[in-house]
Amino acid sequence: MDPARSGRSLGLSELLAALASTDPAVRARAIPRVRPEPGVKEALIEALRDASSDVRRAAVRGLAQMREPGTASALIHVSMTDLSIVVRAEAVAALGSILESRTSREASSE
Amino acid sequence: MTSEEDVAADVPEHASEPHIGESLLDAALDVFDAAEEAASGLGRTTTGPPPHIVASDHSPNVASLLTNSAGGRRETLARMTAAGIGQEDVQAVARVLVGDPDPETRLMAAEALATSRARLPLAVIQRALADPQDRVRAIAVQLAARRGFVSLPLLIPLVAQRSWPMAQAAALLVLRRIVEEEGQVPGQDLRSLLAAVADMDPPPLPAERPGLEALARTIGTERLRAHLAGSEAERLGAARLLLAEASPRALRFVSGLSEDASEEVRRAAAAASHLIEHQRPSGRPVTPDAATAAPSRWSFASGEPSESELVSSLARSLADPEHVVRRQAAATLERLPRRMLTDWVAQTLEGGSADSAAKAALVVEHLRLPDADEAMLKRASGLPAEGRAPYLGALSALKLDPARLAGLVSVVDPTHRQEAVRLAWQLGGRAVLPFLQSLLEDTAGPVRMAVMEVLGESGDPSAVEVAEHLLANDSSAAVRATAVYILARSDSHTRLAGLSRALSDPDPDVRATAVEALPRGLATEMVNVLLPALHDQDERVWQASLRHLAALPDQNLPLLWAALRQSPDPKREELVRSIERNDPERLASLAMQNVHARDPADRVLATELAARAGTPDSTAAVVAALSDPDPLVRRTAAAAMSTLRTPAAVGSLSRSLADPQVDVRVEAVRALGMIDDDGVPPVLIAALKDPELRVREMAAEALTRWHSPAVARQLAAALGSPDLRRPAGEVLARTGQPAVDPLVEVATGDDVEAAAAAGALLERIAGAATFAAYLASVDPETRLRGVQVLGAIGGSTAADALLGALSDPDVRIRARSAALLGAMGELRAVKPLRRMFLSDPVSEVAAAAESALRMLGTVPQSGGDLRVVEDVTENMVEPPRE
Numbered sequence A: 001m002d003p004a005r006s007g008r009s010l011g012l013s014e015l016l017a018a019l020a021s022t023d024p025a026v027r028a029r030a031i032p033r034v035r036p037e038p039g040v041k042e043a044l045i046e047a048l049r050d051a052s053s054d055v056r057r058a059a060v061r062g063l064a065q066m067r068e069p070g071t072a073s074a075l076i077h078v079s080m081t082d083l084s085i086v087v088r089a090e091a092v093a094a095l096g097s098i099l100e101s102r103t104s105r106e107a108s109s110e
Numbered sequence B: 001m002t003s004e005e006d007v008a009a010d011v012p013e014h015a016s017e018p019h020i021g022e023s024l025l026d027a028a029l030d031v032f033d034a035a036e037e038a039a040s041g042l043g044r045t046t047t048g049p050p051p052h053i054v055a056s057d058h059s060p061n062v063a064s065l066l067t068n069s070a071g072g073r074r075e076t077l078a079r080m081t082a083a084g085i086g087q088e089d090v091q092a093v094a095r096v097l098v099g100d101p102d103p104e105t106r107l108m109a110a111e112a113l114a115t116s117r118a119r120l121p122l123a124v125i126q127r128a129l130a131d132p133q134d135r136v137r138a139i140a141v142q143l144a145a146r147r148g149f150v151s152l153p154l155l156i157p158l159v160a161q162r163s164w165p166m167a168q169a170a171a172l173l174v175l176r177r178i179v180e181e182e183g184q185v186p187g188q189d190l191r192s193l194l195a196a197v198a199d200m201d202p203p204p205l206p207a208e209r210p211g212l213e214a215l216a217r218t219i220g221t222e223r224l225r226a227h228l229a230g231s232e233a234e235r236l237g238a239a240r241l242l243l244a245e246a247s248p249r250a251l252r253f254v255s256g257l258s259e260d261a262s263e264e265v266r267r268a269a270a271a272a273s274h275l276i277e278h279q280r281p282s283g284r285p286v287t288p289d290a291a292t293a294a295p296s297r298w299s300f301a302s303g304e305p306s307e308s309e310l311v312s313s314l315a316r317s318l319a320d321p322e323h324v325v326r327r328q329a330a331a332t333l334e335r336l337p338r339r340m341l342t343d344w345v346a347q348t349l350e351g352g353s354a355d356s357a358a359k360a361a362l363v364v365e366h367l368r369l370p371d372a373d374e375a376m377l378k379r380a381s382g383l384p385a386e387g388r389a390p391y392l393g394a395l396s397a398l399k400l401d402p403a404r405l406a407g408l409v410s411v412v413d414p415t416h417r418q419e420a421v422r423l424a425w426q427l428g429g430r431a432v433l434p435f436l437q438s439l440l441e442d443t444a445g446p447v448r449m450a451v452m453e454v455l456g457e458s459g460d461p462s463a464v465e466v467a468e469h470l471l472a473n474d475s476s477a478a479v480r481a482t483a484v485y486i487l488a489r490s491d492s493h494t495r496l497a498g499l500s501r502a503l504s505d506p507d508p509d510v511r512a513t514a515v516e517a518l519p520r521g522l523a524t525e526m527v528n529v530l531l532p533a534l535h536d537q538d539e540r541v542w543q544a545s546l547r548h549l550a551a552l553p554d555q556n557l558p559l560l561w562a563a564l565r566q567s568p569d570p571k572r573e574e575l576v577r578s579i580e581r582n583d584p585e586r587l588a589s590l591a592m593q594n595v596h597a598r599d600p601a602d603r604v605l606a607t608e609l610a611a612r613a614g615t616p617d618s619t620a621a622v623v624a625a626l627s628d629p630d631p632l633v634r635r636t637a638a639a640a641m642s643t644l645r646t647p648a649a650v651g652s653l654s655r656s657l658a659d660p661q662v663d664v665r666v667e668a669v670r671a672l673g674m675i676d677d678d679g680v681p682p683v684l685i686a687a688l689k690d691p692e693l694r695v696r697e698m699a700a701e702a703l704t705r706w707h708s709p710a711v712a713r714q715l716a717a718a719l720g721s722p723d724l725r726r727p728a729g730e731v732l733a734r735t736g737q738p739a740v741d742p743l744v745e746v747a748t749g750d751d752v753e754a755a756a757a758a759g760a761l762l763e764r765i766a767g768a769a770t771f772a773a774y775l776a777s778v779d780p781e782t783r784l785r786g787v788q789v790l791g792a793i794g795g796s797t798a799a800d801a802l803l804g805a806l807s808d809p810d811v812r813i814r815a816r817s818a819a820l821l822g823a824m825g826e827l828r829a830v831k832p833l834r835r836m837f838l839s840d841p842v843s844e845v846a847a848a849a850e851s852a853l854r855m856l857g858t859v860p861q862s863g864g865d866l867r868v869v870e871d872v873t874e875n876m877v878e879p880p881r882e
Helices: A012-019 A024-033 A040-047 A053-066 A071-081 A085-109 B003-008 B035-040 B060-065 B070-083 B087-099 B103-115 B122-128 B134-145 B148-160 B165-182 B187-198 B209-219 B221-229 B232-245 B248-255 B263-278 B288-293 B307-317 B323-335 B338-351 B354-367 B370-381 B389-398 B402-409 B417-441 B445-458 B462-473 B477-488 B492-503 B508-516 B530-534 B539-550 B554-566 B569-582 B584-594 B600-613 B616-625 B631-644 B647-656 B662-674 B680-687 B693-706 B709-720 B722-735 B737-747 B752-765 B768-776 B780-793 B795-805 B811-824 B827-839 B843-856 B866-871
Strands: none
Touching: A012 A024, A012 A040, A024 A040, A024 A053, A040 A053, A040 A071, A053 A071, A053 A085, A071 A085, A071 B209, A071 B307, A085 B307, A085 B323, B060 B070, B060 B087, B070 B087, B070 B103, B087 B103, B087 B122, B103 B134, B103 B323, B122 B134, B122 B148, B134 B148, B134 B165, B148 B165, B148 B187, B165 B209, B187 B221, B187 B232, B209 B221, B209 B232, B221 B232, B221 B248, B232 B248, B232 B263, B248 B263, B307 B323, B307 B338, B307 B354, B323 B354, B338 B354, B338 B370, B354 B370, B354 B389, B370 B389, B370 B402, B370 B417, B389 B417, B402 B417, B417 B445, B417 B462, B445 B462, B445 B477, B462 B477, B462 B492, B477 B492, B477 B508, B492 B508, B508 B530, B508 B539, B530 B539, B530 B554, B539 B554, B539 B569, B554 B569, B554 B584, B554 B600, B569 B584, B569 B600, B584 B600, B584 B616, B600 B616, B600 B631, B616 B631, B616 B647, B631 B647, B631 B662, B647 B662, B647 B680, B662 B680, B662 B693, B680 B693, B680 B709, B693 B709, B693 B722, B709 B722, B709 B737, B709 B752, B722 B737, B722 B752, B737 B752, B737 B780, B752 B780, B768 B780, B768 B795, B780 B795, B780 B811, B795 B811, B795 B827, B811 B827, B811 B843, B827 B843
């Protein structure tokens, strides 16, 4: 069964199981539903190397939403090297949103 | 199908006739006609359908793209792009891409084609890849990628082309895509790629490594590893790619090359070892299995990127080869606080690396940040022209007010301010000129010079007035020289006045510049400035005058003649060379006009030039000059014959050997020695009798150079002449082996004195032993010849050989040997001669022996007196008393 179709959020083990699927759609659908918890960031970073551009795009979005340390470096790398136009564009947008949130935090703290 | 696949999809093909249009753009692209021929010239055949582009003469857009207005063409392209490029428009847009003179329009055409699904012919892509705009090239790279593997020969060289960074980055990206989509890269192309990577000097830079890393991963570690055992280029290229890939396995392979013959490969190996030592696993494993199965886990910097690094990353994406990504980056940057971007740009332009500053320029260009204009101009002014593209793009995008632009120049560092002047002109055009003129008061000469150059380039009427002022008043010679160039392009009156003034400038560079700046085919009034320039003490000045003098029109030939006459030898030689280079016929004309001049000095020069011209008429003039009443002219003519070397002059030169002037005879002999004609040797042999030693020596030297048996024969014959015997003998001795046969002829002849002289020479040249060896021949004629030559040579070696010949079976040889031994006074021959006299069965031989004995002073008493014979001792050294 595809856990991503259930509508509930996914834990790390479920995410890893979905990412092991041979169906790109299953892998891509699982990523937006994952809960933040230890190990998820690393799994998403690894998903940036997925053969499917849809999965990589979802991973970029997921990482952007996590805003965890280390994600920006991964997104910079993707923006520079990914073969897919949409993935690179997504990474650029994600970097922008990270930067915007940082600047707004700084503005509010001043 | 994904959106990207859509972009890459092929267009349906239709056979079509190439469109022959009505405007200049047709000249730029009839390449569609020969597209496939050009493609086959790349060494590949396409695997897909032929890349015909659909053309339609009826498309309403085509006519608009052929308008003479660049603005109009851009508007059309914008409209077409917004509506989507249809099949019927592709060929017309491609014409714009490769042929439009406006760079912006070409860029728009490239972008329009990139948004279409067109598969362009390789020949079109090849031309677009040579576009002067990096951006156009980068888009052409994407267009090339649609052709798959056949485009690899075009794309691979771009990997190492750092002067086109956008095209380079795009090539790295699409190469990876092609390999992923089409499968394993062919071996030949992989070797080309490795060679290109190996050729990178310095080795791959930080900005290039991510692209190379991705490419290396796509090609495969094992495939690259196989090339580590290839040629030096293959090893180095593979090692660098594996080093960029940087997986532990790849690094291990590279580190194993630490003993490689190539220093660069060893460096790569050392770098790999270093990375292995410092590589630490990062990140938590996703699953236990994945952790063991994926050793090449991605590794990112552990620290969070700073805001500056994030902005820099977004700025980098402004140079992405894909429009979508660039648009996203620009939109993202637009949303950021302007203050933050302005500060980042200012800091980056102030102290950032070249790469960072170029990114800052992209931000300025896209976001139109006017505060950065000063820093942009400063940075651009300090760069070589090929590195200025991003700054020029940004400054253009700012559309600065001309006064502001000119004002910025004055705040640029004085070291680069002159470049800033040129950039301001390049950016601001004619509108900036009035504001640049204030920089004519700048303390730095190069700045004033740059302003002057810009004014000159512009053709602005004020340029001449400014140039006149600077020529008269500026303290810098370089500025005055620049002013001279401006004045040289002005009207004739201003030009003459300006150049005349410049020729009296105290600085030789200015004077030389003035002469160089004179127009070719000078007007009459300008001619008079040339002679003073020719007489200038400074070589730069008089050298500059030569070109003009040599090219003077025919009516000014007297002036050219005067210049030649008045110049000292080295300068005259340079002028003559200049005339020869310009028009060799002119040299003959000058000579013929003056060969009959009254002044002998004119005739001397005319004769020299006539010989140098070497035309039939001028050669005849030189021959005639051999009879000139003036000895210097005759001598010049004789000497000139050495260069002409014409057989027609032999008669005249022979007559010159009777000239009363020794120098004329010497030069005549020298010239005769240079002429390859059978009439020459007898004349030279006769010259061996000349009363003047120099003439005789010159003749002997010339004859020796011939080294010819025929000449040696004539010289040997001269041995019969008592007054030529000694000098001819000397020449024959120097001639050596070629003289032997002629001398043998003389040595065996009837002239006793000549034979003796020949014998002495043969002894010197070949030695008596050579001819003694003849006596062992089975041919009696050879033995007889040897006996005769030995008789001419004389001496103990010859006598020994002749004593042996007394027992020769040939009557003639015995008789001739006996006679020669008698003539030589060889007393050792008495006993054998007496035996011969008493016992030889041939009366003719006995008579010869008797005759020889008489010459030796010992005559036998009677035919049977054997006692007498036995009484003669073997060691007889004195003739016996009778």
